[in-house]
Amino acid sequence: xxxxxxxxxxxxxxxxxxxxxxxxxxxxxxxxxxxxxxxxxxxxxxxxxxxxxxxxxxxxxxxxxxxxxxxxxxxxxxxxxxxxxxxxxxxxxxxxxxxxxxxxxxxxxxxxxxxxxxxxxxxxxxxxxxxxxxxxxxxxxxxxxxxxxxxxxxxxxxxxxxxxxxxxxxxxxxxxxxxxxxxxx
Numbered sequence: 001x002x003x004x005x006x007x008x009x010x011x012x013x014x015x016x017x018x019x020x021x022x023x024x025x026x027x028x029x030x031x032x033x034x035x036x037x038x039x040x041x042x043x044x045x046x047x048x049x050x051x052x053x054x055x056x057x058x059x060x061x062x063x064x065x066x067x068x069x070x071x072x073x074x075x076x077x078x079x080x081x082x083x084x085x086x087x088x089x090x091x092x093x094x095x096x097x098x099x100x101x102x103x104x105x106x107x108x109x110x111x112x113x114x115x116x117x118x119x120x121x122x123x124x125x126x127x128x129x130x131x132x133x134x135x136x137x138x139x140x141x142x143x144x145x146x147x148x149x150x151x152x153x154x155x156x157x158x159x160x161x162x163x164x165x166x167x168x169x170x171x172x173x174x175x176x177x178x179x180x181x182x183x184x185x
């Protein structure tokens with residue numbers, strides 16, 4: 001996978017304790033992380049199974065309204081996760097694959113996850129508009145968590161994490177500057 005310019009490089013990721021997964025191990029590690037996450041957050045599987053893809057969330061989503069891109073509709077974004085979940089973690093997906101909407105994990109899948117899961121601002125308005133109360137923001141958080149563990153994260157987010165670790169705040173302002181008193185003139 002060619003690393004897009006907006007993603008953090010290996011050196012940046014090492015600063016926050018993340019070791020990028022080599023391309024050859026990407027599928028196995030991703031599936032392991034999806035399995036770990038779905039066992040940790042049981043609500044994830046429930047939300048993936050409950051969503052009827054009605055699209056009620058579309059009118060609430062800033063990303064979709066701003067871009068008009070189908071995959072920025074929260075239910076469509078969640079479907080990117082669901083396709084992999086269903087393919088590898090449901091009986092129907094294992095047996096019938098594409099016939100039930102499941103998809104193989106490949107470089108195109110990784111690219112779609114990067115493109116769409118980082119466009120969501122996780123405002124969670126989608127959950128308010130969903131007739132079932134599905135929080136697709138939680139699905140986005142799960143996907144971002146998985147991507148980060150793979151070593152795939154936007155440079156600006158990695159820089160914020162590095163600032164937090166080195167200075168104790170997200171802006172990177174050094175601690176002595178924070179302690180200085182400000183006197184009005």
